[in-house]
Amino acid sequence: MITIGLTGSIGMGKSTVAAMFADRGIPVFDADAAVHRLQGKAGRLVAAIEAMFPDTTGPEGVDRTRLGEAVLGHPAALKRLEALVHPAVAEERAAFLAENSAAPLVVFDIPLLFETGGESRVDKVVVVSAPTDIQRHRVLARPGMHADRLDAILARQTPDAEKRARADYVIPTGGSLAETRAAVDAVIACLIGPEGR
Template sequence: MIVLGLTGSIGMGKSTVAAMFTARGIPVFDADAAVHRLQGKDGRLVSEIEALFPDTTGPQGVNRTALGEAVLGDDAQLKRLEALVHPAVAEEREAFLGQHEHAPLVLFDIPLLFETGGNTRVDKVAVVSAPPDVQRARVLARPGMTEARFAAILARQMPDAEKRARADFVIATDCSLDDTARAVDAVIACLIGPDSR
């Protein structure tokens, strides 16, 4: 099995690219989706998060806006949250690998792959990338996004140029979806051959 890590800064189109891998039959572990499950209604981290960060949860689980306000820009609080969340996500990832142990290729969709050292747990890395103006327009179009929030998120992420320099593959998303899909097909073909899916 080859484990491909997929990453990219906010607004680069990573979710779209991950969906393209899924559509081609590649099992995808979505770290963000795992976090949502763990923090959602009846999620197993909800009570622990409430204990660490009072008034950040409710009947539907973690209030991500309230939790974000509690930790964004506060390294000590962020580290407390990560110490709780990262091991739980790692358990989910191991379970995923067990479920797909016979797949020739699996994809780990991890936004902070380099920042958390996750690149050491994958065989190859693909970075999704677009120019800064495209990224900015996409992110600021999101509901509830502000310039300050965008800046705080970017400050936590490795610069796009550095990610591209460290990647085995770069998948551009400032082009047509067909062009991006062809790049995805090329990555799959390079790793396991064009007819291995």
């Protein structure tokens, strides 16, 4: 089995690329989705997060906007949250690997791959990248997003240029979906051959 770490800064199109890998039959572990399950309604981390960061949860689980406000720009608070979340996500990842042990290729969709040292736990790193103006346009169109919040998020992410330099493969997402899909197919073909699709 070859493991891919799929990453990219906010708004680069990583979710779209992850879906393209899945469409080709490649199992994809979505770290964000795992976090949403753990922090969602009846999620197993909700009570611990509420205890650590009061008034950040409700009937539907963690209020991500409130939790973000509690930790963004507060490195010590963010470290406490990560110490709670990362081990739980690692357990979900191990279960995913066990379920897909026969697959020749799996993808780990991990937004903060470099920031958490995750590149050392995968065989290949794929970075999704788009021009800065496209990235900002995409992110600022999201509900509840504003320029200051985007800047705070980007400040804690490894810069796009550094991610691209450290990648085994870069998938550009500034063009058409067909171009992006072709880039995904090229990565799959390089790693397991065209018959693997």
